[in-house]
Amino acid sequence: MGELADKLRYAMQDGTIRTEILGTAKLILEGCDGVIEYETEKIGLRCGRRAVWVEGQSLRLLCLEEDGAVITGHIEAVRFA
Amino acid sequence: MKKITHWVLGTATARVSGDTARFMNIAVKTGLRPIRLQKDGKDVLFTLYSKDYKKLHKIKQRTHARVKLAEKSGFPFRFRRMLRRPGLLLGTALGVALMLFLSGFYWEMTISGEDIPYAESEILAAAKRVGVYIGAPRSTDTALASVALLEELPELSWASFNTEGCTVQLELRTSVTKAEGAEHDGTGDIVASRAGLIHSITAQNGTVLVKVGSACAAGQVLVSGITQVGDPYDPEYNPVRCFYTRARAEILAETQRTFTASCPLSTETVRETDLGTQRALYILGVRVPLSLSGAPKGQTAYTRTPFVLQGHTLPLWVETVRVYEEETVPVTFTEEEAQRRALENLHQLQKLALGEDGRVLTENITYQTKDGAVYVTSRCVCLENIAQEAPLTLPEEPENSENIGVFVGNVQGNG
Numbered sequence: 449m450g451e452l453a454d455k456l457r458y459a460m461q462d463g464t465i466r467t468e469i470l471g472t473a474k475l476i477l478e479g480c481d482g483v484i485e486y487e488t489e490k491i492g493l494r495c496g497r498r499a500v501w502v503e504g505q506s507l508r509l510l511c512l513e514e515d516g517a518v519i520t521g522h523i524e525a526v527r528f529a
Numbered sequence: 530m531k532k533i534t535h536w537v538l539g540t541a542t543a544r545v546s547g548d549t550a551r552f553m554n555i556a557v558k559t560g561l562r563p564i565r566l567q568k569d570g571k572d573v574l575f576t577l578y579s580k581d582y583k584k585l586h587k588i589k590q591r592t593h594a595r596v597k598l599a600e601k602s603g604f605p606f607r608f609r610r611m612l613r614r615p616g617l618l619l620g621t622a623l624g625v626a627l628m629l630f631l632s633g634f635y636w637e638m639t640i641s642g643e644d645i646p647y648a649e650s651e652i653l654a655a656a657k658r659v660g661v662y663i664g665a666p667r668s669t670d671t672a673l674a675s676v677a678l679l680e681e682l683p684e685l686s687w688a689s690f691n692t693e694g695c696t697v698q699l700e701l702r703t704s705v706t707k708a709e710g711a712e713h714d715g716t717g718d719i720v721a722s723r724a725g726l727i728h729s730i731t732a733q734n735g736t737v738l739v740k741v742g743s744a745c746a747a748g749q750v751l752v753s754g755i756t757q758v759g760d761p762y763d764p765e766y767n768p769v770r771c772f773y774t775r776a777r778a779e780i781l782a783e784t785q786r787t788f789t790a791s792c793p794l795s796t797e798t799v800r801e802t803d804l805g806t807q808r809a810l811y812i813l814g815v816r817v818p819l820s821l822s823g824a825p826k827g828q829t830a831y832t833r834t835p836f837v838l839q840g841h842t843l844p845l846w847v848e849t850v851r852v853y854e855e856e857t858v859p860v861t862f863t864e865e866e867a868q869r870r871a872l873e874n875l876h877q878l879q880k881l882a883l884g885e886d887g888r889v890l891t892e893n894i895t896y897q898t899k900d901g902a903v904y905v906t907s908r909c910v911c912l913e914n915i916a917q918e919a920p921l922t923l924p925e926e927p928e929n930s931e932n933i934g935v936f937v938g939n940v941q942g943n944g
Binding site: 481482483484485486487488508509510512513514 | 549550553554557558562563566567568573
């Protein structure tokens with residue numbers, strides 16, 4: 449049921465990536481389905497065909513789920529590729 | 530709350546090396562929810578619940594990553610360690626069971642109240658008879674026991690057993706007896722209990738018939754209960770009305786008394802000889818003897834010494850039994866010693882006879898030794914209260930028989 453709800457939500461979002469940045473300390477990303485790279489200065493997340501790169505200092509994956517992730521630390525840049 | 534949950538369920542931290550990104554992706558896709566993800570150099574510290582740790586094995590094989598257990602904490606691991614020591618678990622369980630069992634009894638009893646006319650031992654014995662004592666179950670009906678205690682100790686006006694945990698506090702109140710006051714009802718005179726010379730008169734009610742400095746005989750009416758009221762319009766103020774009351778007065782007079790006391794030159798006294806002492810320790814009511822030998826036969830005296838910790842009496846005490854025997858021993862006094870003792874007896878007699886208000890003014894003491902005893906005689910002049918209540922003495926003929934109880938006066942008016 450949870451998987452079905454995730455798929456429905458993802459379909460309703462039309463495959464979009466939803467990013468929420470709280471100040472420079474927290475980033476909430478919905479629509480990702482995996483980690484590409486995990487370093488303290490750079491975290492890469494795969495979102496379908498795209499990728500989101502978060503750069504900064506002391507970055508940390510606070511939470512990682514099937515379709516979302518929460519990154520904390522000193523965020524300097526967010527790149528969409 | 531989160532920390533409590535983590536501790537109760539137990540957490541394990543795995544150090545993942547190699548393709549850490551793929552490892553994390555597959556772990557999350559298979560439903561594992563990491564509690565914490567930390568980067569440590571090239572490795573990732575993957576923290577999850579202990580029950581999910583085994584699932585990492587398949588992911589490790591699939592991703593060819595190296596996974597090592599870095600840390601484990603929580604209740605499941607501690608409990609498994611405790612299982613290796615069954616004695617510890619058993620002891621803990623027994624201790625908890627014992628504590629729960631002992632919590633069902635009263636282990637301390639205190640008594641509070643002022644001017645209680647009973648000794649503590651009497652109160653405790655009465656409380657035990659009504660079912661409240663150290664070691665009694667907490668299911669005892671203390672309200673009923675309070676009522677029963679008042680019947681056991683009739684001089685109390687109120688008793689209450691207040692319980693708090695395993696402690697019972699017994700609060701007591703004494704009944705206040707009405708002080709004997711002066712009798713106001715009825716009629717009566719004050720007469721002299723013995724002959725004497727009036728020193729002072731303090732009259733509260735009645736007609737005083739004597740003066741200070743006058744002599745009086747034993748039985749003489751000093752204060753009459755008859756009060757006469759005269760006609761205010763009569764120039765001679767002849768009494769026409771009488772009130773009959775109870776006379777009340779204190780009359781101090783100098784009287785002459787003779788007191789005699791004696792003391793034998795030889796007598797017998799009882800001497801106690803200790804035969805032995807036995808001690809026993811009582812722990813929660815269970816007696817543990819501390820003496821190895823049995824108690825010798827004889828008369829016994831018990832004393833109890835409780836242990837007190839920070840003001841609380843513990844259910845732990847030492848009972849000491851002193852065994853002794855009595856023997857009659859003759860005692861001989863010298864004449865001086867016998868005279869001294871006889872004089873002490875004489876002074877006690879004087880205090881009894883004269884009361885609190887009286888005292889000896891002068892006395893002449895003489896000693897006589899006769900028939901193996903010393904006799905002391907005191908001829909003294911005492912100051913004492915000689916007022917004594919007596920029935921009312923009515924006059925033989927009424928002073929004014931036509932007018933007793935009736936007021937007759939001259940009324941002048943016009944017409």
